[in-house]
Amino acid sequence: MVAKKGKLITTEGDGILEQTFQKYRLLKQEVDKWQQERKTYWLNTLNLADNPPYLPILDLPSEAIIELWQRLNTLAKVEISDSELRIMWEKFIKSENVMDADMSTRFQMALNGVAHIAGEMAYQKGVPASDDPQGITFCPVCGEASTLAVLTPPTGKRIMHCTMCDFEWSVKRVGCLYCGSEDSKQQIFLKDETFPGIEMAVCQICGQYFKEIDGRELTVRDYLWEDLRTLPLNYATELWLTEHWKKSNQIH
Template identity: 45%
Template structure:
């Protein structure tokens, strides 16, 4: 299935606009913190000898809590350090976090820290060899799994983009970035006229999906927000997989 009809929206335009205003406000605070405290923290960090050079799990708790507190204050939310500390430990352990707004501010804080560490690692390493990048689709800077691919101008060269730290590196032109399967018959491209220049690639081989952004068509300033803005495509991909499972069940 190469194209899909427009899917139901997950959030209204008004809600999305409100979410963007909040997101922008928090990012302004992140930038202030980076200017005020970034160099202080970067001087205290030590990069690893091999990738990932500075993974999220190595972020010092005191560093995470410092920025996270500032973001909570911007939203007028008072959270005790004990609660923040426990939530950070739960998040790091892969446990669910029930307070989604608190979690969203944590994720914005982590992204702000990761972007700083990305710049710092690049300054120290100067160049990251292709051998360091070839092992998997995990980011060689922060170790996070990557779920975005981009086609760059002018020739459509394909890269992987880490939405946590912002690092970008080249990859194969075709195939699934999650499992490595390259057979075209296994890849299904789902799109909507509402989001020109963006497709969801659904891989039948591994049962996963990812977004591919064509930067020859689309201009993107913030990849994190672009991923959030296009959440209806995630929903469409999940629906597509559900439909395929129903079809397969009927056949068997």
């Protein structure tokens, strides 16, 4: 059975991507350095729950997040006290965002850096993913929603990848991961030739989509960056949905 294919048109982002990447790369290097030095210490403080999500991000040790966050602030030459960061973290927990864009990026990178330790711990313990098909797109470790699937070599087995904690889990190969529809005629795979090895899998029943990286065509080292780099595909898919799916669903 041949999957339905469609074309996406993305727009160029005049050099912004390159600037963003340079900023990201410097922060990521610092995160990696921190992990090398501090991972063993923080690993010993983490406890996984008996059921998914095994370690939701709001339960990560705030001291670890602040420690790494402060390193990233120092790198960016931003002076701020630990207690001010603690207040921001508490506001984040209450969904009150008080950070400017750069502070928010450093915070997200710190959160990622600590969540990766939890993800690695879950790997080492071999925790099972959720057996609830409704929740299959939620990371069993940190509980965040994932919109990134990977077809792994050599057979193309499909897994979900969590860009927050780096955990991966197996999912079914055919059909929609959101509404569970197995009708392959209702799945359409959109691609843009400027992003080889990546397709956007859109479900025409529920109107949701995920990004699918074919690991047999494209080797990815940093999935978070890959997801950010290919955000134009998400925007183009939203537009495609507005033009094709939402319109036709209003008519009926």
